[in-house]
Amino acid sequence: MSGRVLLTRPGERGEVLARTLEESGFVTAALDVLRFEPVALSDVGRAALLDLDRFHGVIVVSPQAATCLAEAIASYWPQLPQRLRFYAVGEATAEKLHTELGVPAVIPSRTSGEHSEALLEVASLRAVAGKRMLLARGESGRELLLERLRERGANIEVLALYRRRYRTPSPLATEWLKHGDFAALVVTSGEILQHLVTWCGPVALNQPLIVSSPRLATLAGTLGFGSPHMASSASPAALDAEIRAVLDPRSATFDQGDHEKG
Known part of the structure; x- marks a missing residue:
């Protein structure tokens, strides 16, 4: 099982979130499914x-x-x-x-x-x-x-x-979602969550899903996600804290070959 944390936040804010998580020891991968x-x-x-x-x-x-x-x-x-x-x-x-x-x-x-x-x-x-x-x-x-x-x-x-503008996940990301090949998925938008569920297989639906509001947690349950975890806010610090509470970064392992392919 990969220790990557999948991120869905686009643009500059997504980059800030990725840096915050990486400073905590997580390996991140941006799905890049949304453009403005x-x-x-x-x-x-x-x-x-x-x-x-x-x-x-x-x-x-x-x-x-x-x-x-x-x-x-x-x-x-x-x-x-x-x-x-x-x-x-x-x-x-x-x-x-x-x-x-x-x-x-x-x-x-x-x-x-x-x-x-x-x-x-x-x-x-x-x-x-x-x-x-x-x-x-x-x-x-x-x-x-x-x-x-x-x-x-x-x-x-x-x-x-x-x-x-929503985009189909890359072939590699599609495989991650299909097989649940990730440690956690971070989503702070209901529209993105509804977009991604199409590609999520049974294992992915039961992997930790980090969301940022009660509304998103409710939507996640409605869509069939079995392990939603709600951060106190959508800020990078709050999301990082929730992920650390759910995952021990010391146990997150990541295959370097997968990283190079992504």
């Missing part, structure tokens, strides 16, 4: 950006959304409107907003986790009746935020900034 693709703003999206100063807040769901939002805002606003409050699902998104736009962001408390449910517990998002809010995201996803805030009376508009 920018989309042209719709007429509704352009109107929302032109009206940015009339929103009470902007909710940003991911670092990718933060980057795309900053680029879009720069086309319409040389200087950001004053008193506009930003919300971020987690610390990585908040950091990206600060880097790209120079703004602070409200995030969930560290004890709550980094997911939609935790952000919805923020006090200022519990009293949003009559407020106009902008949700910066991809073409889909984070439906819970949209539904709950509308239920609370917010006038919330969606700004779609990118789309997700």
Whole structure:
């Protein structure tokens, strides 16, 4: 049995997670099944950006959304409107907003986790009746935020900034998933989990699956995963801690020949 930990987080954040785990002694392999693709703003999206100063807040769901939002805002606003409050699902998104736009962001408390449910517990998002809010995201996803805030009376508009392109795992990764040839699988997105289950054989379905929210743990059970383990958040440190709690890195062995093939 291989000691590799399979990662599904794309791009720069995936690289940060890989480095964190490798520093703890794990060998990682990126499945590379998701790419982000920018989309042209719709007429509704352009109107929302032109009206940015009339929103009470902007909710940003991911670092990718933060980057795309900053680029879009720069086309319409040389200087950001004053008193506009930003919300971020987690610390990585908040950091990206600060880097790209120079703004602070409200995030969930560290004890709550980094997911939609935790952000919805923020006090200022519990009293949003009559407020106009902008949700910066991809073409889909984070439906819970949209539904709950509308239920609370917010006038919330969606700004779609990118789309997700899912890819078939490589032939080698397909074999890993088919035979359960890995020590753990790390997934922090429901859409990625639903995409990957197609290739997971019976052994893979019972290997440790590390997720980052109660919603994902529930979805994992629904999809047939038999060993989900929930990290306290989606941060690299929290995921690393959960993997270390599940796997002893000293017992993780890895075949160098497999590494070279991957």
